[in-house]
Amino acid sequence: MEIIIQPTAAVASGIAARLVARLLREKPSAVLGLATGNTPRMLYQELARRKLEWSKVTTFDLDEYVGLPPEHPGSYYQFMRENLFRHVNVTPANIHVPDGMTKDIPGFCAHYEQAIRAAGGIDLQVLGIGSDGHIGFNEPTSSLSSRTRIKTLTAQTRRDNSKFFECEADVPHHVITMGIGTILEARQIVLLAFGEQKAQAIAQAVEGPISAMCPASVLQLHPDTKVFLDEAASRLLTKVDYYRWVYDNKPDWQKTSGP
């Protein structure tokens, strides 16, 4: 894992955006895995501002609430439309968000996995992290080799995500999420975490043991994961000085900077 600590979420998101932009320039038909939540908002804003070419890009979102139609304001489809899709020239047929209204959840999940494979696999997966260490909606104790499937949210996640609904009771209990095994197959992973409330999950994910109790810790097994943090989210890491030194002293060919 490469840990990149920046003074603010805006600076960190800007560097992450450069990484995504570089991929889209080098591979116009790139396949992106996308995350929802407040965390990637600035990354998406920055990508939209850059006026990149998205017409051949394919996207797969990590997850969606079961029972919410795409037009529901709390649905992840709406979130993606508002925060990214309507600002870039992505081809609608290339957008994939799990169907929370499907009548056949296992069939849909198998189809989603197949669609990712048919697209050639995910080149770059954007991730946030839940305050309990979840990625996608893979809650603690999720199988570390799980595939796309239905999951039940914990009380903490429903509480955390109630900010996108009128009240906590409106947050669905069930979701469809890419599995941890699905996420691990992405060629490159960019995890973003900002704010004090993510510090503990980040410490466990980056420096703790690999454990299903902190699903993000499985990223320690992934060969190309970059973790972008602001100061607050890095607060409980013990090797901050080392991570900073590594980043500040990279050989040019390894740098995440550039246009």
Ligand code: GLP
């Ligand atoms: C949800 C999403 C995750 C996201 C998490 C954190 O649970 N399924 O993909 O990382 O929320 O959200 P936020 O960025 O709003 O803190």
